[in-house]
Amino acid sequence: MIQTPVIIVNFKAYLESIGLSCLNIAKAAEVVYKDTGVQIVVAPPATEIFKVSSSVEIPVFAQHADPVEPGAHTGAVTVEMVKEAGAKGLLINHSEKRLILADIETLIKKARGNNLVSVLCTNTPAVTGAGAALSPDFLAIEPPELIGTGIPVSKAKPEVVLDSVNIVSRVNPQVKVVCGAGITTGEDVYAALKLGTVGVLLASGVVKAKDPKKVIQEMAEACLKFQEEQ
Amino acid sequence: MIQTPVIIVNFKAYLESIGLSCLNIAKAAEVVYKDTGVQIVVAPPATEIFKVSSSVEIPVFAQHADPVEPGAHTGAVTVEMVKEAGAKGLLINHSEKRLILADIETLIKKARGNNLVSVLCTNTPAVTGAGAALSPDFLAIEPPELIGTGIPVSKAKPEVVLDSVNIVSRVNPQVKVVCGAGITTGEDVYAALKLGTVGVLLASGVVKAKDPKKVIQEMAEACLKFQEEQ
Amino acid sequence: MIQTPVIIVNFKAYLESIGLSCLNIAKAAEVVYKDTGVQIVVAPPATEIFKVSSSVEIPVFAQHADPVEPGAHTGAVTVEMVKEAGAKGLLINHSEKRLILADIETLIKKARGNNLVSVLCTNTPAVTGAGAALSPDFLAIEPPELIGTGIPVSKAKPEVVLDSVNIVSRVNPQVKVVCGAGITTGEDVYAALKLGTVGVLLASGVVKAKDPKKVIQEMAEACLKFQEEQ
């Protein structure tokens, strides 16, 4: 299972997210995990899951899976495929890969049936509340207008995070909440935890960083600092 | 506003749903409304909304609207368009026109901002619960596998309806629940009301009937019978 | 049938494209047609087709139709619907409503089977060549990057138009070519005709103009000027 606090690194489809660079970022995350004990998850592209999961000991998530059963679905990436490749979890409904509502329920159930952790991405507190009713393991609230901006949701829109945490605790308190969009520093991660989340989902802040390891390290230390203060 | 119990007739895209036949079904519904006082709503195709809303006094709903603002969207049917054409409400996320989760919230808000009644269609109790968190005016639970079969959800899968009614009363009790799929008789409507819904959403049961007026009449009488018994 | 040169006005989903404003633009186009004899086509939103086609004598086209047969397709706008509402033709695959390749063939055939004129929109000369093989009545080449800019394709990218005209004459010379994107003046229309097209497809240049009638008039006069010179 996934410990909290957790830092989930979404590799997206950047040029830095494939091949040697992909592996290097994943290995940097593993080093930080081993140094700090803070849970770090990497979500490389589908084509890289096998290589990454064979090379590092931290959990590997898929960025998406198609809501279909195994069968005649040319070009599909199924839950079964990502699990076979070594994934331990699954992002669902990222703002760059939105899904229809019924398919979200299907995928959450399929993830559970395959012992994969599900992280449902949402865009507003109301949608987060709707998502909570579908019982994913994690909800990741990300205002799309902040994604990739470097303006951290945890500081620019703290009320969106707070309202999401509150609505989830009311609708389905077993679901854990992380937040994302614009997270690039340890300070942003600390602010996210202060707002009641159990971690962050981020992408370019690590993947496009000059020194990904340094950024992950700083974020892990922010998690440790937060934990010490509790 | 929409009184309950309510019978919502979705015209879909049948050949019978355009031109003179469309108008005749809408007028038959109006006659039954005037005879019985039971609320009946008709949802003709987008191209027929203006003609129908200009011809009958019962509320006309749109079957769908695209989740976009007015602008450069060739081929879109917007909330503003269906309102201008005379619609008083909107089906959202019908199983034949599924929407991504974030767009469902957008449409419910847009409907409210334009004084249109929103009817969010869902497929399972869990999805109904999710939908309730988005605060539509109505939720319409329809197991897709029963749509168009003539096997009424209210009799074949009463637990789906009951669970939906229960989850909505827990998540957001202000939202009213109707059910659909396989509804073809007054008896089906009566069973739906008995399960705690406030009405039905149906299509082929009326639109493809030999005598649509007779079917609507029978359904309206089932509503009256249910009301008398309360 | 549609005479050439032709000016096709796509109303898109602007606020100006519904209700009284929609009707006024259509009537302005009709006046210019009656004054000049130049063929003008109006393509209002689906909800307005009936009203416009009942009010003006110039041809009304639909902006889009879904590639399905009549049946259980909630929210669909079918070829049969737009024909019933009075449409004489159909835009297909506009850059704001792209279709999969197989559906484009389906729609062109359905348009022909229903005696509707088909206008297939394309974005590059190669795609125009592909489109020509599907035998629509018209091809409308519109570089998406110029749509809505006021920078006319006929002047900014004449080679795109010329290459499109040439490839069509090679693959399927019976198909007529119009061009669009950025067309706002009579001069732009004249330039389009000079490049070998038989007309233009435009939207905001007319619909968002302060005086739509004046713009259409100027464009019609450019057509007359071009014809006199031949």
Added chain:
Amino acid sequence: MIQTPVIIVNFKAYLESIGLSCLNIAKAAEVVYKDTGVQIVVAPPATEIFKVSSSVEIPVFAQHADPVEPGAHTGAVTVEMVKEAGAKGLLINHSEKRLILADIETLIKKARGNNLVSVLCTNTPAVTGAGAALSPDFLAIEPPELIGTGIPVSKAKPEVVLDSVNIVSRVNPQVKVVCGAGITTGEDVYAALKLGTVGVLLASGVVKAKDPKKVIQEMAEACLKFQEEQ
């Protein structure tokens, strides 16, 4: 480059298409290639491309790539990703993964720019003609209604194959044509070559076979027989 005749095995998303079973089918294909010299291509799921391409010497194709550039596209499978994983080519627009027309051109160009072989799938002769104008390396004509049936297109609808071969030779003779749908025996492959194609695209006929190697072997021998007769 890809020699002809060619047998392209699309693994789709079957349970047999992942893990050990995936690798076994790919290795069986490699053995047949080494025995007969007949070109065989395998197209495993995205998650398996790296493993397969690292394990066999025959060309590995991707079943699909998303028409986007590297960047912030969570869940996308890009041309760059499948190339990095070892793919030498790409199926485009399979009937189970249809694409919009403009994106097909984009992908064919991206494949060429990345030195990947492009195989554009089409459903009718007219669409094949349209596809030819976009200059893929191969066109694969597959009537969707025969896919997975075991009724071979090369025998059930020879005219569809012949018309496709003819239209391609007229529109763009440099494009090679293969056919698919219902191909399960060497006889089907032989019939396909007799109709003027350079090979076949097939899936369940091999992947779901009790003995995939035996089927591939039989198909390769049919190719040799055809070649000897020329």
